Amino acid sequence: MIPGSFSYHRPASVADAVKLLSDLGEEARPLAGGHSLVPMMKLRLATPAHLIDLHGIPALKGISRSGNNLVIGAMTTQHDLLASEDVAKSMPILHEAALLIADPQVRYRGTIGGNVANGDPGNDMPALMMTLGASYRLEGTGGARDVAAADFYQGAYFTALEPGEILTSVSIPVPAAGHGYAYEKLKRKVGDYATAAAAVVLTMAGGKVATCAIGLTNVHETPLLAADAAAAVIGTSLDAATLKTAAAAAAAIMAPAADARGPVEYRKHVGGIMVTRALQRAAANAK
Amino acid sequence: MNDMTPTREQRSAALEGMGCKRKRVEDIRFTQGKGNYVDDVKLPGMLHGDFVRSPHPHARVKRIDDSEALKVPGVLAVITAETLKTVNLAWMPTLAGDVQMVLADGKVLFQNQEVAFVVATDRYAADDGINKVIVEYEPLAPLVDPFKSMDKDAPVLREDLAGKTSGAHGPRKHHNHIFEWTVGDKELTDAAFKKAEVTIKEMISYHRTHPSPLETCQCVCSFDKIKGELTIYGTFQAPHVIRTVVSLIAKLPEQKIHVIAPDIGGGFGNKVGAYPGYICAAVASIVTGKPVKWVEDRIENLTATSFARDYHMTTEIAATKEGKVTGLRVHVLADHGAFDACADPSKWPAGFFNIVTGSYDFPTAHLAVDGVYTNKAPGGVAYRCSFRVTEAAYCIERAMDILAQKLNMDPAELRLKNFIKPEQFPYHSALGWEYDSGDYHTAMRKMMETTGYAALRKEQADKRAAFARGETREIMGLGVSFFTEIVGAGPSKNCDILGIAMFDSCEIRLHPTGAGIARMGTKSQGQGHETTWAQIIATEIGIPADNIMVEEGNTDTAPYGLGTYGSRSTPVAGAAIAMAARKIKAKAQMIAAYRLEVHEDDLEFDIDGFRVKGLPEKFMSMKDICWAAYNSVPPGMEPGLEAVSYYDPPNMTYPFGAYLCVMDIDVDTGVYNVRRFYALDDCGTRINPMIIEGQVHGGLTEAFAIAMGQEIRYDEVGNVVTGSFMDFFMPTAVETPHWETDFTVTPSPHHPIGAKGVGESPNVGGVPAFSNAVNDAFSFLGSTHIQMPHDFWRNWKAAKQLGAVA
Numbered sequence A: 001m002i003p004g005s006f007s008y009h010r011p012a013s014v015a016d017a018v019k020l021l022s023d024l025g026e027e028a029r030p031l032a033g034g035h036s037l038v039p040m041m042k043l044r045l046a047t048p049a050h051l052i053d054l055h056g057i058p059a060l061k062g063i064s065r066s067g068n069n070l071v072i073g074a075m076t077t078q079h080d081l082l083a084s085e086d087v088a089k090s091m092p093i094l095h096e097a098a099l100l101i102a103d104p105q106v107r108y109r110g111t112i113g114g115n116v117a118n119g120d121p122g123n124d125m126p127a128l129m130m131t132l133g134a135s136y137r138l139e140g141t142g143g144a145r146d147v148a149a150a151d152f153y154q155g156a157y158f159t160a161l162e163p164g165e166i167l168t169s170v171s172i173p174v175p176a177a178g179h180g181y182a183y184e185k186l187k188r189k190v191g192d193y194a195t196a197a198a199a200v201v202l203t204m205a206g207g208k209v210a211t212c213a214i215g216l217t218n219v220h221e222t223p224l225l226a227a228d229a230a231a232a233v234i235g236t237s238l239d240a241a242t243l244k245t246a247a248a249a250a251a252a253i254m255a256p257a258a259d260a261r262g263p264v265e266y267r268k269h270v271g272g273i274m275v276t277r278a279l280q281r282a283a284a285n286a287k
Numbered sequence B: 001m002n003d004m005t006p007t008r009e010q011r012s013a014a015l016e017g018m019g020c021k022r023k024r025v026e027d028i029r030f031t032q033g034k035g036n037y038v039d040d041v042k043l044p045g046m047l048h049g050d051f052v053r054s055p056h057p058h059a060r061v062k063r064i065d066d067s068e069a070l071k072v073p074g075v076l077a078v079i080t081a082e083t084l085k086t087v088n089l090a091w092m093p094t095l096a097g098d099v100q101m102v103l104a105d106g107k108v109l110f111q112n113q114e115v116a117f118v119v120a121t122d123r124y125a126a127d128d129g130i131n132k133v134i135v136e137y138e139p140l141a142p143l144v145d146p147f148k149s150m151d152k153d154a155p156v157l158r159e160d161l162a163g164k165t166s167g168a169h170g171p172r173k174h175h176n177h178i179f180e181w182t183v184g185d186k187e188l189t190d191a192a193f194k195k196a197e198v199t200i201k202e203m204i205s206y207h208r209t210h211p212s213p214l215e216t217c218q219c220v221c222s223f224d225k226i227k228g229e230l231t232i233y234g235t236f237q238a239p240h241v242i243r244t245v246v247s248l249i250a251k252l253p254e255q256k257i258h259v260i261a262p263d264i265g266g267g268f269g270n271k272v273g274a275y276p277g278y279i280c281a282a283v284a285s286i287v288t289g290k291p292v293k294w295v296e297d298r299i300e301n302l303t304a305t306s307f308a309r310d311y312h313m314t315t316e317i318a319a320t321k322e323g324k325v326t327g328l329r330v331h332v333l334a335d336h337g338a339f340d341a342c343a344d345p346s347k348w349p350a351g352f353f354n355i356v357t358g359s360y361d362f363p364t365a366h367l368a369v370d371g372v373y374t375n376k377a378p379g380g381v382a383y384r385c386s387f388r389v390t391e392a393a394y395c396i397e398r399a400m401d402i403l404a405q406k407l408n409m410d411p412a413e414l415r416l417k418n419f420i421k422p423e424q425f426p427y428h429s430a431l432g433w434e435y436d437s438g439d440y441h442t443a444m445r446k447m448m449e450t451t452g453y454a455a456l457r458k459e460q461a462d463k464r465a466a467f468a469r470g471e472t473r474e475i476m477g478l479g480v481s482f483f484t485e486i487v488g489a490g491p492s493k494n495c496d497i498l499g500i501a502m503f504d505s506c507e508i509r510l511h512p513t514g515a516g517i518a519r520m521g522t523k524s525q526g527q528g529h530e531t532t533w534a535q536i537i538a539t540e541i542g543i544p545a546d547n548i549m550v551e552e553g554n555t556d557t558a559p560y561g562l563g564t565y566g567s568r569s570t571p572v573a574g575a576a577i578a579m580a581a582r583k584i585k586a587k588a589q590m591i592a593a594y595r596l597e598v599h600e601d602d603l604e605f606d607i608d609g610f611r612v613k614g615l616p617e618k619f620m621s622m623k624d625i626c627w628a629a630y631n632s633v634p635p636g637m638e639p640g641l642e643a644v645s646y647y648d649p650p651n652m653t654y655p656f657g658a659y660l661c662v663m664d665i666d667v668d669t670g671v672y673n674v675r676r677f678y679a680l681d682d683c684g685t686r687i688n689p690m691i692i693e694g695q696v697h698g699g700l701t702e703a704f705a706i707a708m709g710q711e712i713r714y715d716e717v718g719n720v721v722t723g724s725f726m727d728f729f730m731p732t733a734v735e736t737p738h739w740e741t742d743f744t745v746t747p748s749p750h751h752p753i754g755a756k757g758v759g760e761s762p763n764v765g766g767v768p769a770f771s772n773a774v775n776d777a778f779s780f781l782g783s784t785h786i787q788m789p790h791d792f793w794r795n796w797k798a799a800k801q802l803g804a805v806a
Ligand SMILES: Cc1cc2nc3c(=O)[nH]c(=O)nc-3n(C[C@H](O)[C@H](O)[C@H](O)COP(=O)(O)OP(=O)(O)OC[C@H]3O[C@@H](n4cnc5c(N)ncnc54)[C@H](O)[C@@H]3O)c2cc1C
Pocket: A029, A030, A031, A032, A033, A034, A035, A036, A037, A038, A039, A054, A074, A075, A100, A101, A102, A103, A106, A109, A110, A111, A112, A113, A114, A115, A117, A118, A122, A123, A124, A125, A161, A165, A166, A167, A168, A191, A192, A193, A194
C-alpha cells in the first residue's frame, strides 16, 4: 500500500491547471481531496506520473447563486456542503446525502468535484445530480462547455471529461418550494459505499404526485435515472400497488455486481426497497 | 489519634489496590500520541524490507528474475528461498509441529504467500522493487473447500510431506490430512445415542475470520556483526518464546539475542507465532549488516498472517424427553490452510476444544477433530479466546438452542436443567477437564431477572403473531448464551510450547523510598497490565500502585515467561505477582519485627505496614520497611527487598457468564438492530472493575463483528476477496451496540488471589449470543440452523428461503 513515485504540481489558476494537464498528457491527473485517488494509488491501481493539485485555485471553491441555480465550485468539500445554510434550506437532499458519505475525516477532504468527476458508480453525488437535473462545467485549453449530469457518465470510471479538461463547477437548479425529497441509502457500516441507494425529488398536488425524479446509486456501472419508475408514480397517491410497480420498474434497469455486500439478486431487491422508502418519505415531507 | 491521621479506608484507598477502578496509567502516553510502537523505532542506517507475494493460490514457481528490481534506485538485495537455503532457513518450524515455507520454495500454496523479500533504503524503493521482480508461475488446481481436502483425487498440496504417513500428532490418513485428535469414550457415547429418546444433529460452522489488530505485525532486526548479537524489536505477544525460537532456528546463542516488544497496538492472537517477515528481516540484517524494518500493511495482515477459526463442527446431542442431556458427539473438520501454524500448546492440536461439553453435565461425550490442508493462508490462532475455546462455546451453545427447539422448550430453561450444580465443583468433565469453581444457576437467574427475560419472550410471541397477521415486517430474536471458558494455560503437566512449560513469572524490586519496579514474562497489548499488575502488588504489600512501575517486553530484563494470550496473564502471571509479593512481604515482616523489637509472629499486616498485635500504636509502614531494607536489616539477613516467582499453576481457571442479546431483523432488507445486549461475567476476584468493563466492551464488539459479518472469504478458485476494511467488516462506534455489563463473583479456589481472567470471555460468550438471537428470530419460520456470519444479505436470504419474502 505504498504509491509509486510521481511529480507534484500546484497551479494557481484554472488556466494553468488545464495547460499543465494538456502539456503532461495522459500521465497527469487532477488531485482534489484525494480520497478516491490516493487509495487507488496506494494499491497502484492508479499510477499517475503527475498530480495536479487543485487546492491552490481559489476560484474553484465556494457556493453561490446564479439565477435559480446553486453553483458549487468543484473544490467545495462535502463538509462545506454540510455547513452551508443555503444548501440546507433550498436543497436539503444534498445535505442529507452528503451526511451519508463516509465519515467526518473523509468529508473534510473529499470534494463535490472529485465525487462527481470520479466516475465510480459507488459515489453518492452523481445519481443525486442526475435526479436534480444538474449540469457540470468542464474547462479545457479550448474553453468551457456544460454537460448535463445525465449525459456525463459512460461507464465505470468513464465520463464525458476529455483529456486535458477539468470540472470546474456544478450547477443545480433549485427544486420547487415545498418539494419532497429523500435519499435512502443501505450500507453495512459508516464508511461503506451503498449496497443500493435511491434519490427521490418530487412535488405533490392534491395528495397526488405531480412531478418526480428518481436516481439510483451503485446498482449499475453508472449512476441511473429511473425514468419509468418515476413515470409510474405520477398522478398516484403512492398506494401499495403503485409503489410495487415503481420498485419493479427501477429494479428492471439495475445491473449491480455481486460483491461482499451481497449477490446481484439481493442488491436489486434492496434497490427496489430503497426506491419505495424514498418515495414514501419524500411524499411525507412534501408540502 | 488526631484528625490528620488517615482512616483505614483512606489508607486503603490511597493504595489503589485490587477492586479499585484505577485509571489506566498507560493511557497518559497513548492518548497523547506518545506511545512507542515498533514503527516508531528508527535506527541509524535502517533499511526496509517488503514482500513480493503470489497472485496464485496454488502454483509452481518456475523462475524468479530480480535483475530489473536490483536496478531500482535504493534497492539493495532481493532475498529468495535460494538465498535462505544457504543459511538453512527456507523453511521454519511452526508451533504446531509442522514446517512452513519462509519464502516460496518451488511452489506457492496460498494467495499472497511470501515469494521474495526486497530490501531497500526506504519503504518506497522497496515497493518499487517488488513491482519489478518477475516471477514465472505455472498455476496448479487450487483446493479451497476443506470438505474436499481428503477426496481421492484432491490435488497434493504439501509435496514436502510426500511419503510421511504420520505427523506431529500421529497418523495421517491422506496427503492433505494433518492430524486426527480424539477425546472421550466412544463406546459409551455411542451407547448413549442408541438409547436416546431425543437426538439432534447439525453441522455448525464457525467461519474463517481474522484478529486484525489496529497495529499490524512488524519488526526491526538489527544484527551487530562485531558482537555477534541480534536485537529484534517486534510486535510480540510472547517475546521470550520468540527469543528461544530464533535461537533454535538461527543457531544463535540465546544470550546474544535481545527481543524487545515495545507498546503493542492489539494482538488478539495474531502476534503469538513467528512469521516469514521476522526471519527475512533478521537474515537481511545479518547479510547487510544494517538494521532492517518490516511492517505489514493491512491487506497483508488480513490475507497472510494468522487467521482464526474455520472449524466445521458436526454436532450431535442425545437427551431424554424431559430435556436432560445424556451424550455429546462432535466431529470437527478443521481447515488449517497451507501449513499447520496454529499457536496451541504442543500437545493440543485442536487446542482445548474438548471444553465443548460447556456448562452442562454430560455423562459421556466423544470428540474427533480432523485437521486438513487447503490453499489458504495458514493460522488457526486463538483470536481473543483461549485455544479453540470460542469454537467450542459456539458449538455447544448453538447445539443447546437447537435441542431446545426440538424439545419445544425454552433455551434458558433447558440450560438451567442441565447445568453443572455448585456442589459438583471441582467437576470432572466427560472430556477430561477439572472445572475449578462455578455457580451457573445464580448467574443465569440473575441474567433472566435483570433483563426481564420472561417479558421479552412474551413480547416476542406477540410480535410473531403480528408478523403472521402481516402487521409488521420485523422479527425478534432472543440469543441466550451461557459459556464456560478454560483459560490460564497452563499447568506444566499438560501445557508446553516447544517443550517449555507454560508457567509465568514476576520479579519485584522495591527501592529505598518505598517505590519499586516489577517485571513480568507477560506482554500487554492493550489489556492494561501496567495498571492492574501494580494493583495486585499494592494490595499484597501495601505500597501505593502509583509507586510501582511495571515493565514488560524486554527479554534481557524481564524474567522468562510465556507471554500474553489465551487469557493466561492474570491466571498465571497474576499468580506469580502475588507470590513474588508475598515473598517480599515475608522478608518485610522480619525487618519490621527486628525494628519494632518483637517476634515476627507478634506482627500482623495492616493495609500498608505491620502492626504489633494488641499494640496498635506500634506500627511500621512498608515505606519505612523499604528504607530499613537498605540500611538496617537484622543480623545475618542480606540487604535489599526483592523477589522472583515462577508460577506453575495447579489447574486452569474456568470463567463463565450469562449473556442475552435482543435483536430485531427487518426481513425485507436483512438489516438487524441489536436492541439490547446484557453480559454477566464471572471472572472470580475482580482486580480493576473499570478495566474488566473495558475488556468486556472490546470483546463484545469483536464478537458482534464476527457473528454479524466479519469474514475472510475465498472465492471458489482461491482468491481471497475480503482483503481490506472496505470488505472485512470492522464495525465503528456507530454500528456497535450498547452494552449492559453485570457480574457475579465465584473466586478460583486454587489461584492465590482467586482471579480467573476475563479478556476473552466476551468474545467466547458473545458470538453464540448474537448467532442464537438471529437463529431464534427465524426459528418460528421453520429453520433450525443458519450459518454465520449473519450479515444483511444472508439474513435476507434466510428470510427468502423460509418464505418470508417473495
Ligand atoms: C473510507 C471512504 C469511504 C467513502 N465512502 C463514500 C461514500 O459512501 N459515498 C461517496 O460518494 N464517496 C465516498 N468516498 C469517496 C469520497 O467521497 C471522495 O472524497 C470522493 O469520491 C472523491 O473526491 P475527492 O475530492 O477526494 O477526489 P480525488 O480522490 O482527489 O479525485 C477523484 C478522481 O476525480 C478526479 N478529479 C478530482 N477533481 C476533479 C476535477 N475538478 N476535475 C476533473 N477531475 C477531477 C481525480 O483526478 C480522480 O481521478 C469514500 C472515501 C473513503 C476514503
